[in-house]
Amino acid sequence: MVSKTPDHIMSAAIPEEIAGLRMTRQRQEIYRLLIEQRNHPTANEVFMRAKDRLPNISLATVYNCLEALVQHGIIRQVNFERESSRYCPNLREHAHFHDAVSGVIHDIDFKPGGNLADVLELPPGVVIEDVEITLRGKLTVQ
Amino acid sequence: MVSKTPDHIMSAAIPEEIAGLRMTRQRQEIYRLLIEQRNHPTANEVFMRAKDRLPNISLATVYNCLEALVQHGIIRQVNFERESSRYCPNLREHAHFHDAVSGVIHDIDFKPGGNLADVLELPPGVVIEDVEITLRGKLTVQ
DNA sequence: GTGATAATTAGAATAATTCTTGATCTTGAT
DNA sequence: ATCAAGATCAAGAATTATTCTAATTATCAC
Incomplete structure (x- = not known):
């Protein structure tokens, strides 16, 4: 089976572009993480998980990525009361x-x-x- | 028609206690204001309106009063996305x-x-x- | 009235999110 | 491959709604 995914990324194949959004490494990891653990994490929870694979990622980038994914309709932002926003890939x-x-x-x-x-x-x-x-x-x- | 409302309060009769909550002057004004203008104001909007009748009221008191009214089921807190909470007397x-x-x-x-x-x-x-x-x-x- | 309790106030503190700025990475044209 | 332009990322400052703290004031039961 031939794949265009670079060797150093052995995760589930996430395309290089979704809905017109360039899927950078950070966006890919965040999106994959949301798909794998569908428990509606907050931005901070995403941040903590993301650090496993991207030790240098910043919380600001997590917010940036989540917003980009939301803006392009790839994931959804969910709010309960005034708690921290949560994110879910169920469209x-x-x-x-x-x-x-x-x-x-x-x-x-x-x-x-x-x-x-x-x-x-x-x-x-x-x-x-x-x-x-x-x-x-x-x-x-x- | 005999009323127990003190002379200095000429507003619509709001009882001195609702649902077990003592209706202080501040709580009365805030509740009346919500009933009169049912456009789902934020705490800050309530604060600004309340100052017309209670020039010394503080924003903290507005938050305190709104929370007390919500806790006693007298009004409802309504949240849209992550905007400021809004308050409504429609039960x-x-x-x-x-x-x-x-x-x-x-x-x-x-x-x-x-x-x-x-x-x-x-x-x-x-x-x-x-x-x-x-x-x-x-x-x-x- | 007196003391206990609850409410109000002003300002400080908190927490989630956004903004700003500079660095870094991508992409496409050469 | 190289360069320029543009996009993305990172770090920390800034913002904003809300809550907390401590001091004052009002109310209630006696």
Whole structure:
């Protein structure tokens, strides 16, 4: 199997460009890290993990990279209350369930055919560009 | 009509205690101000308005009062992205629509009988304690 | 009124994020 | 390969919303 990935990068193949964004080493590592551990880390958590592979990376660069990835629609920025922003590579439209006990954040998909307009009294003329749904509660069973 | 409201307070009658919270002068003014102008102000906007009637009030007090009102379920704290928190006295369960053009935030009621579980793929065992829905978009007509 | 408790105030402290500036890396033309 | 232009990165300063601290003031129960 022939690959264009340079020898010194043995990670999962991340293309050199995504959605028009040049995937530099730093952006690649951050993106891969988000894909591998999908637990909605904060910028600082990303920073700490990224240092394993990029010891010289700075927090500013992590913020820069995350913002570039968000701006190009490659990952999503997720905010709960006024806590630190978290980042997630799940691009499907989805909600978030925040388990108050464990602190874990779960992605919740929409039901096929599910439509918010069935649930909300939307005034006429609104064109919705973005939806953000956050549920907070407990996971009783399991 | 007999009222227990002291003479020096000619504002709309706000009781001296709500939900177990002693309604001090500052808390009263802040609560009344939120009810009168329901445009989801930030703490700083509340601060500026409050100074009309309470020239010596401090921003710290505004934060203290808002938190006390929120803690006692008298008002709600609303967060959009990582912007400053906003405050709203609407206690009905509702969503928010943020008009990207005007910047105005509209309250959106749930349809009677509307249930989020009809729209979301909720895993079994989740007990939802709080829901936060934010829509962003444009108001075309009207 | 007196003492205990709670609320208010002003300013300092905190924390997440953004900004600034200079260094470094890429890319494309030569 | 070399150079210039532009993009990206890094380090630390700056910003901003919010919280904390300590001192003062108001309120409540007696």
